Amino acid sequence: MSALQALLLVLVAVAATGVVLTRDPLRQTFAAGFYGGILALTFFVLQAPDVALSEIVVGAVGFPLMILLALAKVRGGAE
């Protein structure tokens, strides 16, 4: 395991813990997007560019987008 791979695996663990510890859904969305980006980098360094691309588009774009839109809808009705 190279130093870069080890560093990224540690970052994945840190970012994932950050997502769990973030309580506010809006902030959590950005934490999850950041986590998706780190995970994509890890896949790329582990020589899986196809999976990395899927992770970028789903983890860092698609998923936060859906959560943000849902939050906007839920809050728009409540406030």
Add this chain to the structure above:
Amino acid sequence: MTRRARLVVFLAGAGGLAALLLWAISGLPSFGNYQGPYGNVLNHVAVGARHATNVVSAVTFDYRGIDTLMEEFIFFTAVIGTTLLLRAQLAEEEEPADDDATDRRTPAMSDAVRLGGFVMTGVTFLFGVYMVLHGHLTPGGGFQGGIVVGTGVLTVYLASEYETFLRVSSPTVLDVVEPAGAGGYILVGLGGLVGGASFLYNFLPLGVTGQLPSAGMIPVLNAAVGVEVGAGIALIVAEFLEQTLQVRKKQQTA
């Protein structure tokens, strides 16, 4: 159950799970030690047999094309579910929502956001189409590229008004385009039945390895998935925005 009893049950369960997990992890092959014969065989065979330089694409769209068909319909079902759910709620909300801050206006969009979105729209859309079309040559493919195309449609909303977004991403058009992509995959599969031996059997010419029109049906399937996923993402975004923005627009015009 008392608090103490619950704690005992939890500790017993957690301890057992931890022991089993440790046992399982200790039996894993060491890091980087790949033991599956399937991948090694395909790495040797796929480029020569399918003329696709991206072996991952050859696996997902040819050797295991039926899996991808099912995955495509998982996405299709998810889009249908989202659309149905949001439509039902739309019919329920006939009365305008309460506005607690009628004196406040939504802040105007800054020029930076408008220009940034304007620049990003073309680049994102083009990159998505590129990724779909080159799925059999380089990493990427219909699914990844389709979402990038959908994101490109979203930047139209970021850079302009909701009305402009609706012109690009009209739900009436997307309602047809999205199933067309999903159905296109099945049509290619049926082509395999007619022109070859079985469902999803490659019946198209394989072409020269490395060129854009090559690898038989893989780029066609990629295109079908790209259309379906791109239209699906745009459709979900359009449905969500319709819900969220309808109220706001009414307030501004009133």
